[in-house]
Every structure is written in structure tokens, then in C-alpha cells.
Amino acid sequence: MKLSYSEISTYQNCPLQYRLRYVECRPSLPSPALSFGKSVHDALEWLYSVPTPDPPPLSEVVARLESNWDGEGYSSPAEEARYFYQARSALELYYRNYVECAPGGFSLPAAVEYKFRVDLGFCDLTGVIDRLDRLPEGGFEVVDYKTNRRLPPAKRLREDLQLPLYHLAAEKIWEVPVKQVTFHYLLLDHRFSYQVTPNRVEETLAEVERVARCVEAERFEPCRNNLCPWCDYLEECPLMAGKVQPRTSSHSPALDIGQAVDELVATHSEVSGKLVRVEGLKKIIADYMAEKGLKRVGGASAVAYLDEDGCLAWEETSPGS
Numbered sequence: 001m002k003l004s005y006s007e008i009s010t011y012q013n014c015p016l017q018y019r020l021r022y023v024e025c026r027p028s029l030p031s032p033a034l035s036f037g038k039s040v041h042d043a044l045e046w047l048y049s050v051p052t053p054d055p056p057p058l059s060e061v062v063a064r065l066e067s068n069w070d071g072e073g074y075s076s077p078a079e080e081a082r083y084f085y086q087a088r089s090a091l092e093l094y095y096r097n098y099v100e101c102a103p104g105g106f107s108l109p110a111a112v113e114y115k116f117r118v119d120l121g122f123c124d125l126t127g128v129i130d131r132l133d134r135l136p137e138g139g140f141e142v143v144d145y146k147t148n149r150r151l152p153p154a155k156r157l158r159e160d161l162q163l164p165l166y167h168l169a170a171e172k173i174w175e176v177p178v179k180q181v182t183f184h185y186l187l188l189d190h191r192f193s194y195q196v197t198p199n200r201v202e203e204t205l206a207e208v209e210r211v212a213r214c215v216e217a218e219r220f221e222p223c224r225n226n227l228c229p230w231c232d233y234l235e236e237c238p239l240m241a242g243k244v245q246p247r248t249s250s251h252s253p254a255l256d257i258g259q260a261v262d263e264l265v266a267t268h269s270e271v272s273g274k275l276v277r278v279e280g281l282k283k284i285i286a287d288y289m290a291e292k293g294l295k296r297v298g299g300a301s302a303v304a305y306l307d308e309d310g311c312l313a314w315e316e317t318s319p320g321s
């Protein structure tokens with residue numbers, strides 16, 4: 001038997017959903033969140049796949065995002081364009097903080113998007129480690145990118161099995177000490193890091209073994225939970241059938257495809273034009289401050305300044321302040 005983190009967490013959430021998705025292989029509907037996450041992960045993987053120690057320019061990372069953009073699951077071209085804009089902004093923020101102004105300079109990770117399969121004794125664990133970094137103070141760090149809009153409570157992040165499992169996998173694969181594990185929330189530029197103790201690894205293994213035994217015994221009872229309204233199998237669920245309107249494929253058959261193409265192109269060029277203007281304004285302000293030797297300059301509603309890494313930052317000011 002093999003289990004991935006997604007499979008384990010699906011089983012923990014609802015064993016019936018696990019059976020429908022992973023045993024019976026019923027397809028799940030495409031969704032903006034999945035496509036968006038895949039596209040951003042791909043661009044970051046590409047950023048670190050350069051064969052030299054120098055990073056590719058931001059424009060090439062954005063070009064990669066554009067060329068490998070996954071357009072599945074969006075309900076309209078306008079929605080897709082909004083997601084694209086957000087993905088591009090997240091990459092720009094990432095590039096600024098972890099490439100241009102990276103503490104200690106840009107460095108290549110020890111591993112990127114590493115697909116693994118390790119033997120746990122009672123089953124194999126499979127997955128993909130987004131990034132493995134060498135820490136300056138010694139040891140390694142496992143990083144997993146998240147593209148959620150909101151930050152889950154810290155307690156939930158600490159109790160989640162993914163990072164302890166990836167910690168365990170990394171130590172088995174590379175035989176290195178993993179000192180820290182991190183969820184990196186890209187849209188919020190927030191890193192949630194902690195250390196995985198041997199006790200936590202044991203608890204995690206015990207839970208994975210419990211799930212593996214239940215799957216082997218074919219225990220697939222439905223379990224109602226907060227995510228039921230978004231379940232792909234509402235119509236087949238004995239607890240929920242007929243109680244909630246099932247989600248339909250977001251590709252509406254009534255959509256006029258010609259209009260969709262026109263709207264996509266128009267929205268995309270509007271968004272791209274604004275981003276080019278943002279970059280131009282940043283350069284004008286930074287050049288002006290360098291020429292005049294200024295650390296801060298203000299407008300009517302905002303102040304721009306150089307942060308401690310020498311990058312241009314800004315904050316809005318309240319009227320009259």
C-alpha cells in the first residue's frame with residue numbers, strides 16, 4: 001500500500017470521500033484554487049531550475065507563469081484574469097523578498113519539487129517536497145508553499161500531518177538533519193516555521209498507521225464535516241444527497257466562447273498595462289530618492305521609503321496624517 005499526505009488527510013476528513021476519490025477514482029471537478037496553486041508552484045520550480053548560481057530575471061519568471069498557466073476551473077475569463085493578476089503579484093513579492101533582497105543573497109535550494117516514495121514499514125509514503133534549504137546555522141529546512149488567501153490558526157498548522165511527514169521523508173531520503181519545517185503562505189508572504197520533535201514523528205506515524213489499517217479493512221463510513229458543501233460527491237453521499245446543491249463544472253455551457261476570448265484578452269492587457277506602469281513608477285521614485293539622497297518621499301495619500309534591505313516599500317497614510 002502507498003499513501004500520500006493528501007490521501008491521509010482526505011481519509012481523516014471523510015473515509016467515504018477517500019473511497020470515492022482514491023479507490024473508485026471518481027474524477028473531482030477542476031477548481032480555481034487547484035489550477036492557481038499548480039501554476040504558481042510551476043513558476044517557482046522553474047525559478048530554481050536555472051543551471052547557474054544567478055537567478056533568471058523576474059520578467060522570465062512571469063513569462064513562465066504565462067506560458068504554463070493552467071486555465072482549468074475558472075468560471076469566467078474575468079475571474080481567470082483576476083487570479084492571474086494575483087499569481088503574478090505573489091511571484092513579484094516573492095522575487096523581491098527572496099531573490100533580489102534575499103538575506104545573505106540568492107542561493108539555490110538543496111532540492112526543488114522532489115517526488116519521493118519512502119518505506120514506513122506498514123506502507124509507503126509518497127509526496128512532493130516543494131523545497132529543501134540548507135540553513136546558514138547548519139542543518140536543513142523543509143518548505144511547503146501554500147497559496148491560500150487566509151492563514152489558518154497556528155494550532156491547526158501545528159497539528160497538521162504534512163510537515164512532520166515531510167520532515168521524516170527528508171531525513172530518510174537525504175540522511176541529513178532537518179532542523180526546521182515551514183509552511184510558506186505566498187500570497188501573504190508569511191512563513192510559519194517550527195521544529196518537529198521525535199515525539200511528534202512517533203505520533204504522526206501512529207496516525208498514518210491507523211489510517212492505513214482502516215483503508216486495508218475497507219472502513220469507508222461517511223463523516224459529515226465543514227467541507228461537505230464543497231464535496232465533489234454530494235449526490236452519492238448518503239448523509240448529504242438532496243440537502244445541498246452540488247457544485248457543477250465551472251465551465252458554463254451557455255458561455256459564448258467568442259465573448260470569453262475577447263474578455264480574457266481585454267482584461268489581461270488591462271492588467272498587464274497596469275503592472276508595467278507600477279514597475280515604471282517604482283523605478284522613477286527609486287531613482288529620484290537615490291539622486292536626492294532621500295530615505296522617504298510622500299504623496300497626498302502614501303509615503304514611499306527604502307526598507308532595511310534597500311528595497312522600495314510604501315504605506316498608505318490616513319488623511320491629514
Ligand code: SF4
Nearest residue numbers: 014222223228231237
Ligand atoms: S458530502 Fe461530506 S460526508 Fe458526504 S462524502 Fe462528501 S465529505 Fe463525506
